[in-house]
Amino acid sequence: NADTAMYCAKKNGRDNFEFFSSSMSTQALERLSLENSLRKAVENNELKLHYQPQVAIESGKIVGMEALLRWPHKDLGIISPAKFIPLAEENGLIIPIGKWVLNEACRQNKTWQEQGLMSIPVAVNLSALQFRQSNFLEIVQEALTISQLKPCFLELELTESLLMDCSEYSVRLLKTLRQMGVQLSIDDFGTGYSSLTYLRRFPISKLKIDRSFCQNLPDDSNNSAITRAIISLGHELGLSVIAEGVEETRQLNFLEAQQCDLIQGYLYSKPLDAEEMQKLLGSVDVLPKV
Numbered sequence: 001n002a003d004t005a006m007y008c009a010k011k012n013g014r015d016n017f018e019f020f021s022s023s024m025s026t027q028a029l030e031r032l033s034l035e036n037s038l039r040k041a042v043e044n045n046e047l048k049l050h051y052q053p054q055v056a057i058e059s060g061k062i063v064g065m066e067a068l069l070r071w072p073h074k075d076l077g078i079i080s081p082a083k084f085i086p087l088a089e090e091n092g093l094i095i096p097i098g099k100w101v102l103n104e105a106c107r108q109n110k111t112w113q114e115q116g117l118m119s120i121p122v123a124v125n126l127s128a129l130q131f132r133q134s135n136f137l138e139i140v141q142e143a144l145t146i147s148q149l150k151p152c153f154l155e156l157e158l159t160e161s162l163l164m165d166c167s168e169y170s171v172r173l174l175k176t177l178r179q180m181g182v183q184l185s186i187d188d189f190g191t192g193y194s195s196l197t198y199l200r201r202f203p204i205s206k207l208k209i210d211r212s213f214c215q216n217l218p219d220d221s222n223n224s225a226i227t228r229a230i231i232s233l234g235h236e237l238g239l240s241v242i243a244e245g246v247e248e249t250r251q252l253n254f255l256e257a258q259q260c261d262l263i264q265g266y267l268y269s270k271p272l273d274a275e276e277m278q279k280l281l282g283s284v285d286v287l288p289k290v
C-alpha cells in the first residue's frame with residue numbers, strides 16, 4: 001500500500017502524497033480509538049437500546065417492537081449501529097454486546113408487561129457470529145430465565161446470510177428455539193444471496209421486507225412488483241409480512257392494498273429510547289392490552 005501511495009504521489013505530485021498518506025493514518029488511528037472506546041463502553045455498560053414500534057396495518061395498533069442498539073458517545077454523540085456493529089463483528093465484541101442486547105431486551109419487555117403497559121413481543125437482531133457460538137442456545141435460555149419472560153415474547157431477527165449456512169446443526173437449533181416458543185423472522189428480506197430453500201427448511205414466522213424495496217412505493221414499478229411478490233410469497237407460506245422503512249402515507253396505502261400485515265417506519269414512529277417508548281405504550285392502543 002505504501003508502494004501504491006508512492007506511485008500515486010509520483011503520478012500526482014508531492015503535495016498529493018503528503019495528503020494521501022496522512023489521511024490514511026488518520027483513518028487507522030480513528031478506527032483504533034473507536035475500537036478502544038467501544039470496548040470501554042461495553043465494560044462500563046454504556047450501550048442503550050432504542051425501540052421502534054411495529055404496527056398492524058388493519059387495526060393501527062402496536063403489535064410488536066424492534067430493539068435497536070445505540071451507543072451514546074460523550075464526544076461524538078450517538079453512534080449508529082451501522083457504524084459500530086461491523087467493527088464489533090470484526091473484533092469479536094459483538095459476542096458480549098449481543099448477549100447484553102438479549103438480556104436487556106428481555107428484561108425491559110418483562111418490566112413493561114409487569115407494569116400492565118402491554119403484552120407484545122420484542123424483536124432482537126442477531127449477528128451470524130453470535131448464532132455460530134457453540135453456547136448460543138444457552139445464552140437465549142439464560143436471558144429468558146433471568147428475565148422470566150415467556151419465550152413467545154422474544155423474536156429473533158435472522159439475516160439471509162446467517163441462514164446461508166444451512167447445516168443440520170443450524171436447522172436443529174432453530175427448530176429447538178421455535179419449539180420453545182421463540183419467534184423467528186428474516187430481516188432485510190430480498191437483499192441477501194441465499195436461495196429460497198431455507199424458507200422450507202427453517203421454522204420462520206415472519207418476513208421483513210427490506211427498506212430499499214419500500215422506497216418510492218407505488219411510483220417505482222420495480223419496487224411495487226417486488227414488494228407485491230414478497231407479500232404473496234409470505235402469505236402462501238403462512239408467514240406474516242412486515243414492511244420496513246415506511247415513511248409516507250402513499251407507501252402505507254399501497255402496502256395496505258397488497259394486504260401487507262405490518263409496518264415499521266418513521267411514518268408511525270422513529271426508534272425511541274426506553275422512556276419515550278414507555279410513554280408511547282401508555283398513551284396508545286397496544287394489542288393485546290393486558
Ligand code: C2E
Nearest residue numbers: 068069080081082085101125126127245246247264265266
Ligand atoms: P435493521 O435491523 O434492518 O433495522 C432497521 C433500521 O432501519 C434501523 O436502523 C432503523 O432505525 C431504520 N429505520 C426504521 N424505520 C425507518 C424509516 O422509516 N426510514 C429510515 N430511513 N430508516 C428507518 P438502525 O437503528 O440505524 O440500525 C441499523 C442496523 O444495525 C439494523 O438494521 C441492524 O442490522 C443493525 N443492528 C441494530 N441493532 C442491532 C443489535 O442489537 N445487534 C445486531 N447484531 N445488529 C443490530
Ligand code: MG
Nearest residue numbers: 066125157187
Ligand atoms: Mg432488524
Ligand code: MG
Nearest residue numbers: 187188208244
Ligand atoms: Mg431490516
Ligand code: MG
Nearest residue numbers: 188210211244
Ligand atoms: Mg436493514
